[in-house]
Amino acid sequence: MSGEKDLNILLQNMEPVLNAGEYVFCTIENLGGIPDIEKILFFFRETEAVTIVLEKTIADKWSLEYSYISSWITLNIHSSLEAVGLTAAFANALKKENISCNVVAAYFHDHIFIAKKDAEKAMEALHALRLAQDL
Template sequence: MRAQSTTKPLPGSRDLQHLLGSITPVLSPTRYTYCTVPLDEGDPVIESQAVATFLEVEGKTLVVEFEAAVTAGLEAVGEWAMLTMKVHSSLDAVGFIAAIASALAEQRISANVMSGFFHDHVFVQWSRRHDAIAVLEALIARYRSVPGR
């Protein structure tokens, strides 16, 4: 006898046309940086301030406010802006992040993406944050103008 799945259906939209035409990118005013600390070490205070963490074999990746990282004595790697995609995408939506990353890549803007339960977040170079917003607005306009929307 097969075990029944106890997971719920994934919430959010999977319709790529809808998602790309409905994004509202929100630029955080906070300047972030990436840091890493050993898995068995770290500062609980700075880790509690992280907007994102990721455990890897090599260590814990932290995405924290730039100034907080410097104050804590961590090595700050780059300066990043967080763009939150205000549209409730499903975790199994196909092509959504690829379309966003591709549009940014066409303008030579790197995209470091983290998906939360409700929204996707794209970290772009701090110096290119306004360029990234313009790229996303053009992408949105392209999908809003498609017939049938």
Template sequence: MTPERDLGRLLTGMRPELNPGRYVFTSVTGTPPSGLAPVVTVAEDEGLTLVLRREEADAAGLGYDYVAGWITLRVHSALDAVGLTAAVATALADAGISCNVVAGHHHDHLFVPHERADEAVTLLQELARRTG
């Protein structure tokens, strides 16, 4: 599958999908507790950021202050595509929804406040329809 670069096709084909569960951002120094299955890791000077299911963080005694819903944009976006993140973030920002974006090799992943995740999916679906 060839990654998409055209912004119009990226937006009309994004097919936002809400993954089940609640996800949290936490940070650890040193080796993370065993048994965790983070969906995202980011190495920072201050420690290793982990994005994982809230239940895993709770079981490991890890602190967090943000509970998110995880939305995957199902379009295969090219890593050098221009404008998708800006368009999605703007649509959500206009509705007062925070958005933390992580790019995977095939898809973009959005972490939004869990209590507004369904609303965020609806807004993104509307953006795709308006673009098409």
């Protein structure tokens, strides 16, 4: 099952879910020093370092540095990796509310990390985007 490609269907049926917790982005040289890799939500290897995203409580326990505390929103609709326009649509809806977003496209869903203080406002903007498609 490769997911939905039609933007209108994606927007009409997306269900944004605010996941519990606080999440942080940290950098490390390599994954070898991580006590429990299962605690990492995701990682991405860049030229400069490895970026990891994990719950703030775990980063604090491991004494990792971070500067941005975020909330995590999952768009519960199986979007295709080939879908065109979904990221632009929700990024523009958030932009109108002056909310920055950091996006991760996984196989089944898109995930949005926004500043913790903007979580409720972001959820309202995403629900409004969905409702606008029903008109």
